[in-house]
Amino acid sequence: MFGLAVHGGAGTLPRAQLDPDRERAYRAGLADALQAGGEILARNGSSLDAVTRAVVVLEDNPLFNAGRGAVLTLDGHHELDAAIMEGSKLRAGAVCGLHHIRNPVELARTVMEHSDYVMLHGAGAEEFALQQGFSLVANEYFRTEERWRQLERLRRGDPQLSPLTISHVGTVGAVALDTKGGLAAATSTGGMTAKRYSRIGDSPIIGAGTYADDRCGAVSATGHGEIFIRAAVAHDICARVRFTACSLEQAVRDVVYGELVALRGEGGVIAIDRHGHIAMEFNSEGMFRGSLTAGGEPRTSIYGDP
Amino acid sequence: MFGLAVHGGAGTLPRAQLDPDRERAYRAGLADALQAGGEILARNGSSLDAVTRAVVVLEDNPLFNAGRGAVLTLDGHHELDAAIMEGSKLRAGAVCGLHHIRNPVELARTVMEHSDYVMLHGAGAEEFALQQGFSLVANEYFRTEERWRQLERLRRGDPQLSPLTISHVGTVGAVALDTKGGLAAATSTGGMTAKRYSRIGDSPIIGAGTYADDRCGAVSATGHGEIFIRAAVAHDICARVRFTACSLEQAVRDVVYGELVALRGEGGVIAIDRHGHIAMEFNSEGMFRGSLTAGGEPRTSIYGDP
Numbered sequence: 109m110f111g112l113a114v115h116g117g118a119g120t121l122p123r124a125q126l127d128p129d130r131e132r133a134y135r136a137g138l139a140d141a142l143q144a145g146g147e148i149l150a151r152n153g154s155s156l157d158a159v160t161r162a163v164v165v166l167e168d169n170p171l172f173n174a175g176r177g178a179v180l181t182l183d184g185h186h187e188l189d190a191a192i193m194e195g196s197k198l199r200a201g202a203v204c205g206l207h208h209i210r211n212p213v214e215l216a217r218t219v220m221e222h223s224d225y226v227m228l229h230g231a232g233a234e235e236f237a238l239q240q241g242f243s244l245v246a247n248e249y250f251r252t253e254e255r256w257r258q259l260e261r262l263r264r265g266d267p268q269l270s271p272l273t274i275s276h277v278g279t280v281g282a283v284a285l286d287t288k289g290g291l292a293a294a295t296s297t298g299g300m301t302a303k304r305y306s307r308i309g310d311s312p313i314i315g316a317g318t319y320a321d322d323r324c325g326a327v328s329a330t331g332h333g334e335i336f337i338r339a340a341v342a343h344d345i346c347a348r349v350r351f352t353a354c355s356l357e358q359a360v361r362d363v364v365y366g367e368l369v370a371l372r373g374e375g376g377v378i379a380i381d382r383h384g385h386i387a388m389e390f391n392s393e394g395m396f397r398g399s400l401t402a403g404g405e406p407r408t409s410i411y412g413d414p
Numbered sequence: 415m416f417g418l419a420v421h422g423g424a425g426t427l428p429r430a431q432l433d434p435d436r437e438r439a440y441r442a443g444l445a446d447a448l449q450a451g452g453e454i455l456a457r458n459g460s461s462l463d464a465v466t467r468a469v470v471v472l473e474d475n476p477l478f479n480a481g482r483g484a485v486l487t488l489d490g491h492h493e494l495d496a497a498i499m500e501g502s503k504l505r506a507g508a509v510c511g512l513h514h515i516r517n518p519v520e521l522a523r524t525v526m527e528h529s530d531y532v533m534l535h536g537a538g539a540e541e542f543a544l545q546q547g548f549s550l551v552a553n554e555y556f557r558t559e560e561r562w563r564q565l566e567r568l569r570r571g572d573p574q575l576s577p578l579t580i581s582h583v584g585t586v587g588a589v590a591l592d593t594k595g596g597l598a599a600a601t602s603t604g605g606m607t608a609k610r611y612s613r614i615g616d617s618p619i620i621g622a623g624t625y626a627d628d629r630c631g632a633v634s635a636t637g638h639g640e641i642f643i644r645a646a647v648a649h650d651i652c653a654r655v656r657f658t659a660c661s662l663e664q665a666v667r668d669v670v671y672g673e674l675v676a677l678r679g680e681g682g683v684i685a686i687d688r689h690g691h692i693a694m695e696f697n698s699e700g701m702f703r704g705s706l707t708a709g710g711e712p713r714t715s716i717y718g719d720p
Contacts, residue, residue, distance in 0.1 A: 232612025
């Protein structure tokens with residue numbers, strides 16, 4: 109038995125704005141990530157390898173707000189955040205404020221596996237990356253025409269756009285259960301469009317956007333990061349599973365439709381437990397998501413319909 | 415009814431190294447913080463004001479590893495982290511990687527109250543600070559002879575010192591209950607001695623080193639930050655109070671002597687709930703700590719004895 113779920117962000121994305129070609133492209137991107145991670149799980153690879161690989165595929169896809177295709181800061185740069193966590197030993201790694209790392213999730217994993225630290229920032233993290241054999245890329249590597257136009261429209265004060273609505277659509281993440289019963293979670297993002305002041309969102313915060321504990325579940329979140337930090341969303345879901353009699357699915361629903369709605373926190377989460385139960389819930393109009401279990405076909409969806 | 419607890423760090427500090435003069439000085443610093451925060455609570459001020467004030471007093475005291483007297487990074491700079499959280503609305507603010515802010519906890523609070531963000535880093539946070547009317551100070555402001563000598567000894571590879579043992583002793587924090595029943599927590603630190611790569615510890619991570627929720631409690635932690643992040647210590651304590659029948663005291667003990675010991679995470683926490691119960695537990699040799707309740711005398715202690 110194994111299981112894998114991925115997300116490509118959640119938010120307000122009116123169906124009218126998502127034409128059939130674009131919808132197909134997003135779904136294909138999610139399916140690519142499921143396939144890449146699923147292959148690893150199918151040959152008894154680790155959940156850690158699977159979520160790393162699935163997130164790398166999504167980071168490399170310019171449609172999503174992570175890696176290439178990340179949103180821009182107010183001053184026109186890309187600042188990337190990512191985290192990864194392994195449920196068996198509660199090991200974790202996180203990076204934030206990166207400018208030059210092609211696949212932030214891979215650096216988060218290297219921080220976890222090859223440093224005494226959990227969380228590194230910016231130029232310091234990149235110095236560590238160089239010592240670990242990473243290559244740096246120009247910040248322009250991450251740029252796409254579409255993100256640039258979004259920033260321009262925001263700077264002009266286009267009333268149809270807000271930093272939240274643009275950015276929700278895109279943060280990526282994955283959660284997995286491997287055939288040995290191990291759980292892992294990973295999340296990667298360009299953050300909020302037009303962000304300032306070296307803002308750090310929930311994705312790289314262990315316990316907020318990312319958490320994994322074999323006793324409870326693995327969780328990756330996407331949404332209005334500030335609220336997700338305040339609610340400690342990912343850890344809260346795990347704590348409910350551990351300390352109350354509820355299922356992972358119920359814990360996810362209670363947090364997404366209860367705690368988060370009470371704080372007006374738009375977004376969603378994907379989660380998986382050690383029994384392979386997958387929960388994907390969101391209180392926004394849509395969430396790009398997909399899942400795969402042993403012997404099944406990959407399934408992807410965007411809106412509330414299955 | 416009100417209550418206030420403060421800590422000035424936890425760790426391995428052999429009694430032999432703490433001569434009576436030095437012990438008196440530490441205790442006086444804790445008592446100063448209790449008095450400053452206690453005065454606010456006694457005149458019906460908010461828990462938020464009380465923890466801010468108590469932490470500012472400890473940041474200004476060069477004995478503690480926060481603000482002036484903070485430890486040094488490997489390359490000889492000071493990088494400061496802080497967070498604050500209010501339990502009634504789950505509002506939070508955090509800053510990390512600061513070089514030029516005299517009282518990081520005050521900037522964390524300003525992030526919470528005057529920005530759309532929760533967490534800001536380094537130069538970006540300092541740009542925000544300038545816009546909010548903060549003055550910057552030179553990085554040398556934070557330097558003390560003693561911290562410099564510690565770094566020099568570490569650089570020379572003195573076997574009697576480790577980054578952990580030095581740094582534990584010093585992170586500061588406060589938790590408070592005000593007469594209106596509101597809880598707040600704040601934590602501030604210079605991090606781990608000889609840290610590299612813009613390492614971020616648990617203090618500014620909402621849910622790890624700092625958390626407050628009026629439904630459960632307010633928590634500030636000090637110890638081996640990486641482990642505290644992985645265990646989501648502060649949120650875990652709150653979750654146990656909320657989701658199980660246990661008291662705050664029991665939740666604190668279960669996390670400090672259970673979860674943290676299992677992960678070899680040395681350190682401790684202070685916590686308070688809405689009934690005014692104060693818990694201060696540590697699995698290290700000592701924890702600089704103090705508490706004050708309405709009508710009582712401030713109490714301070716360092717080792718296991720009361």
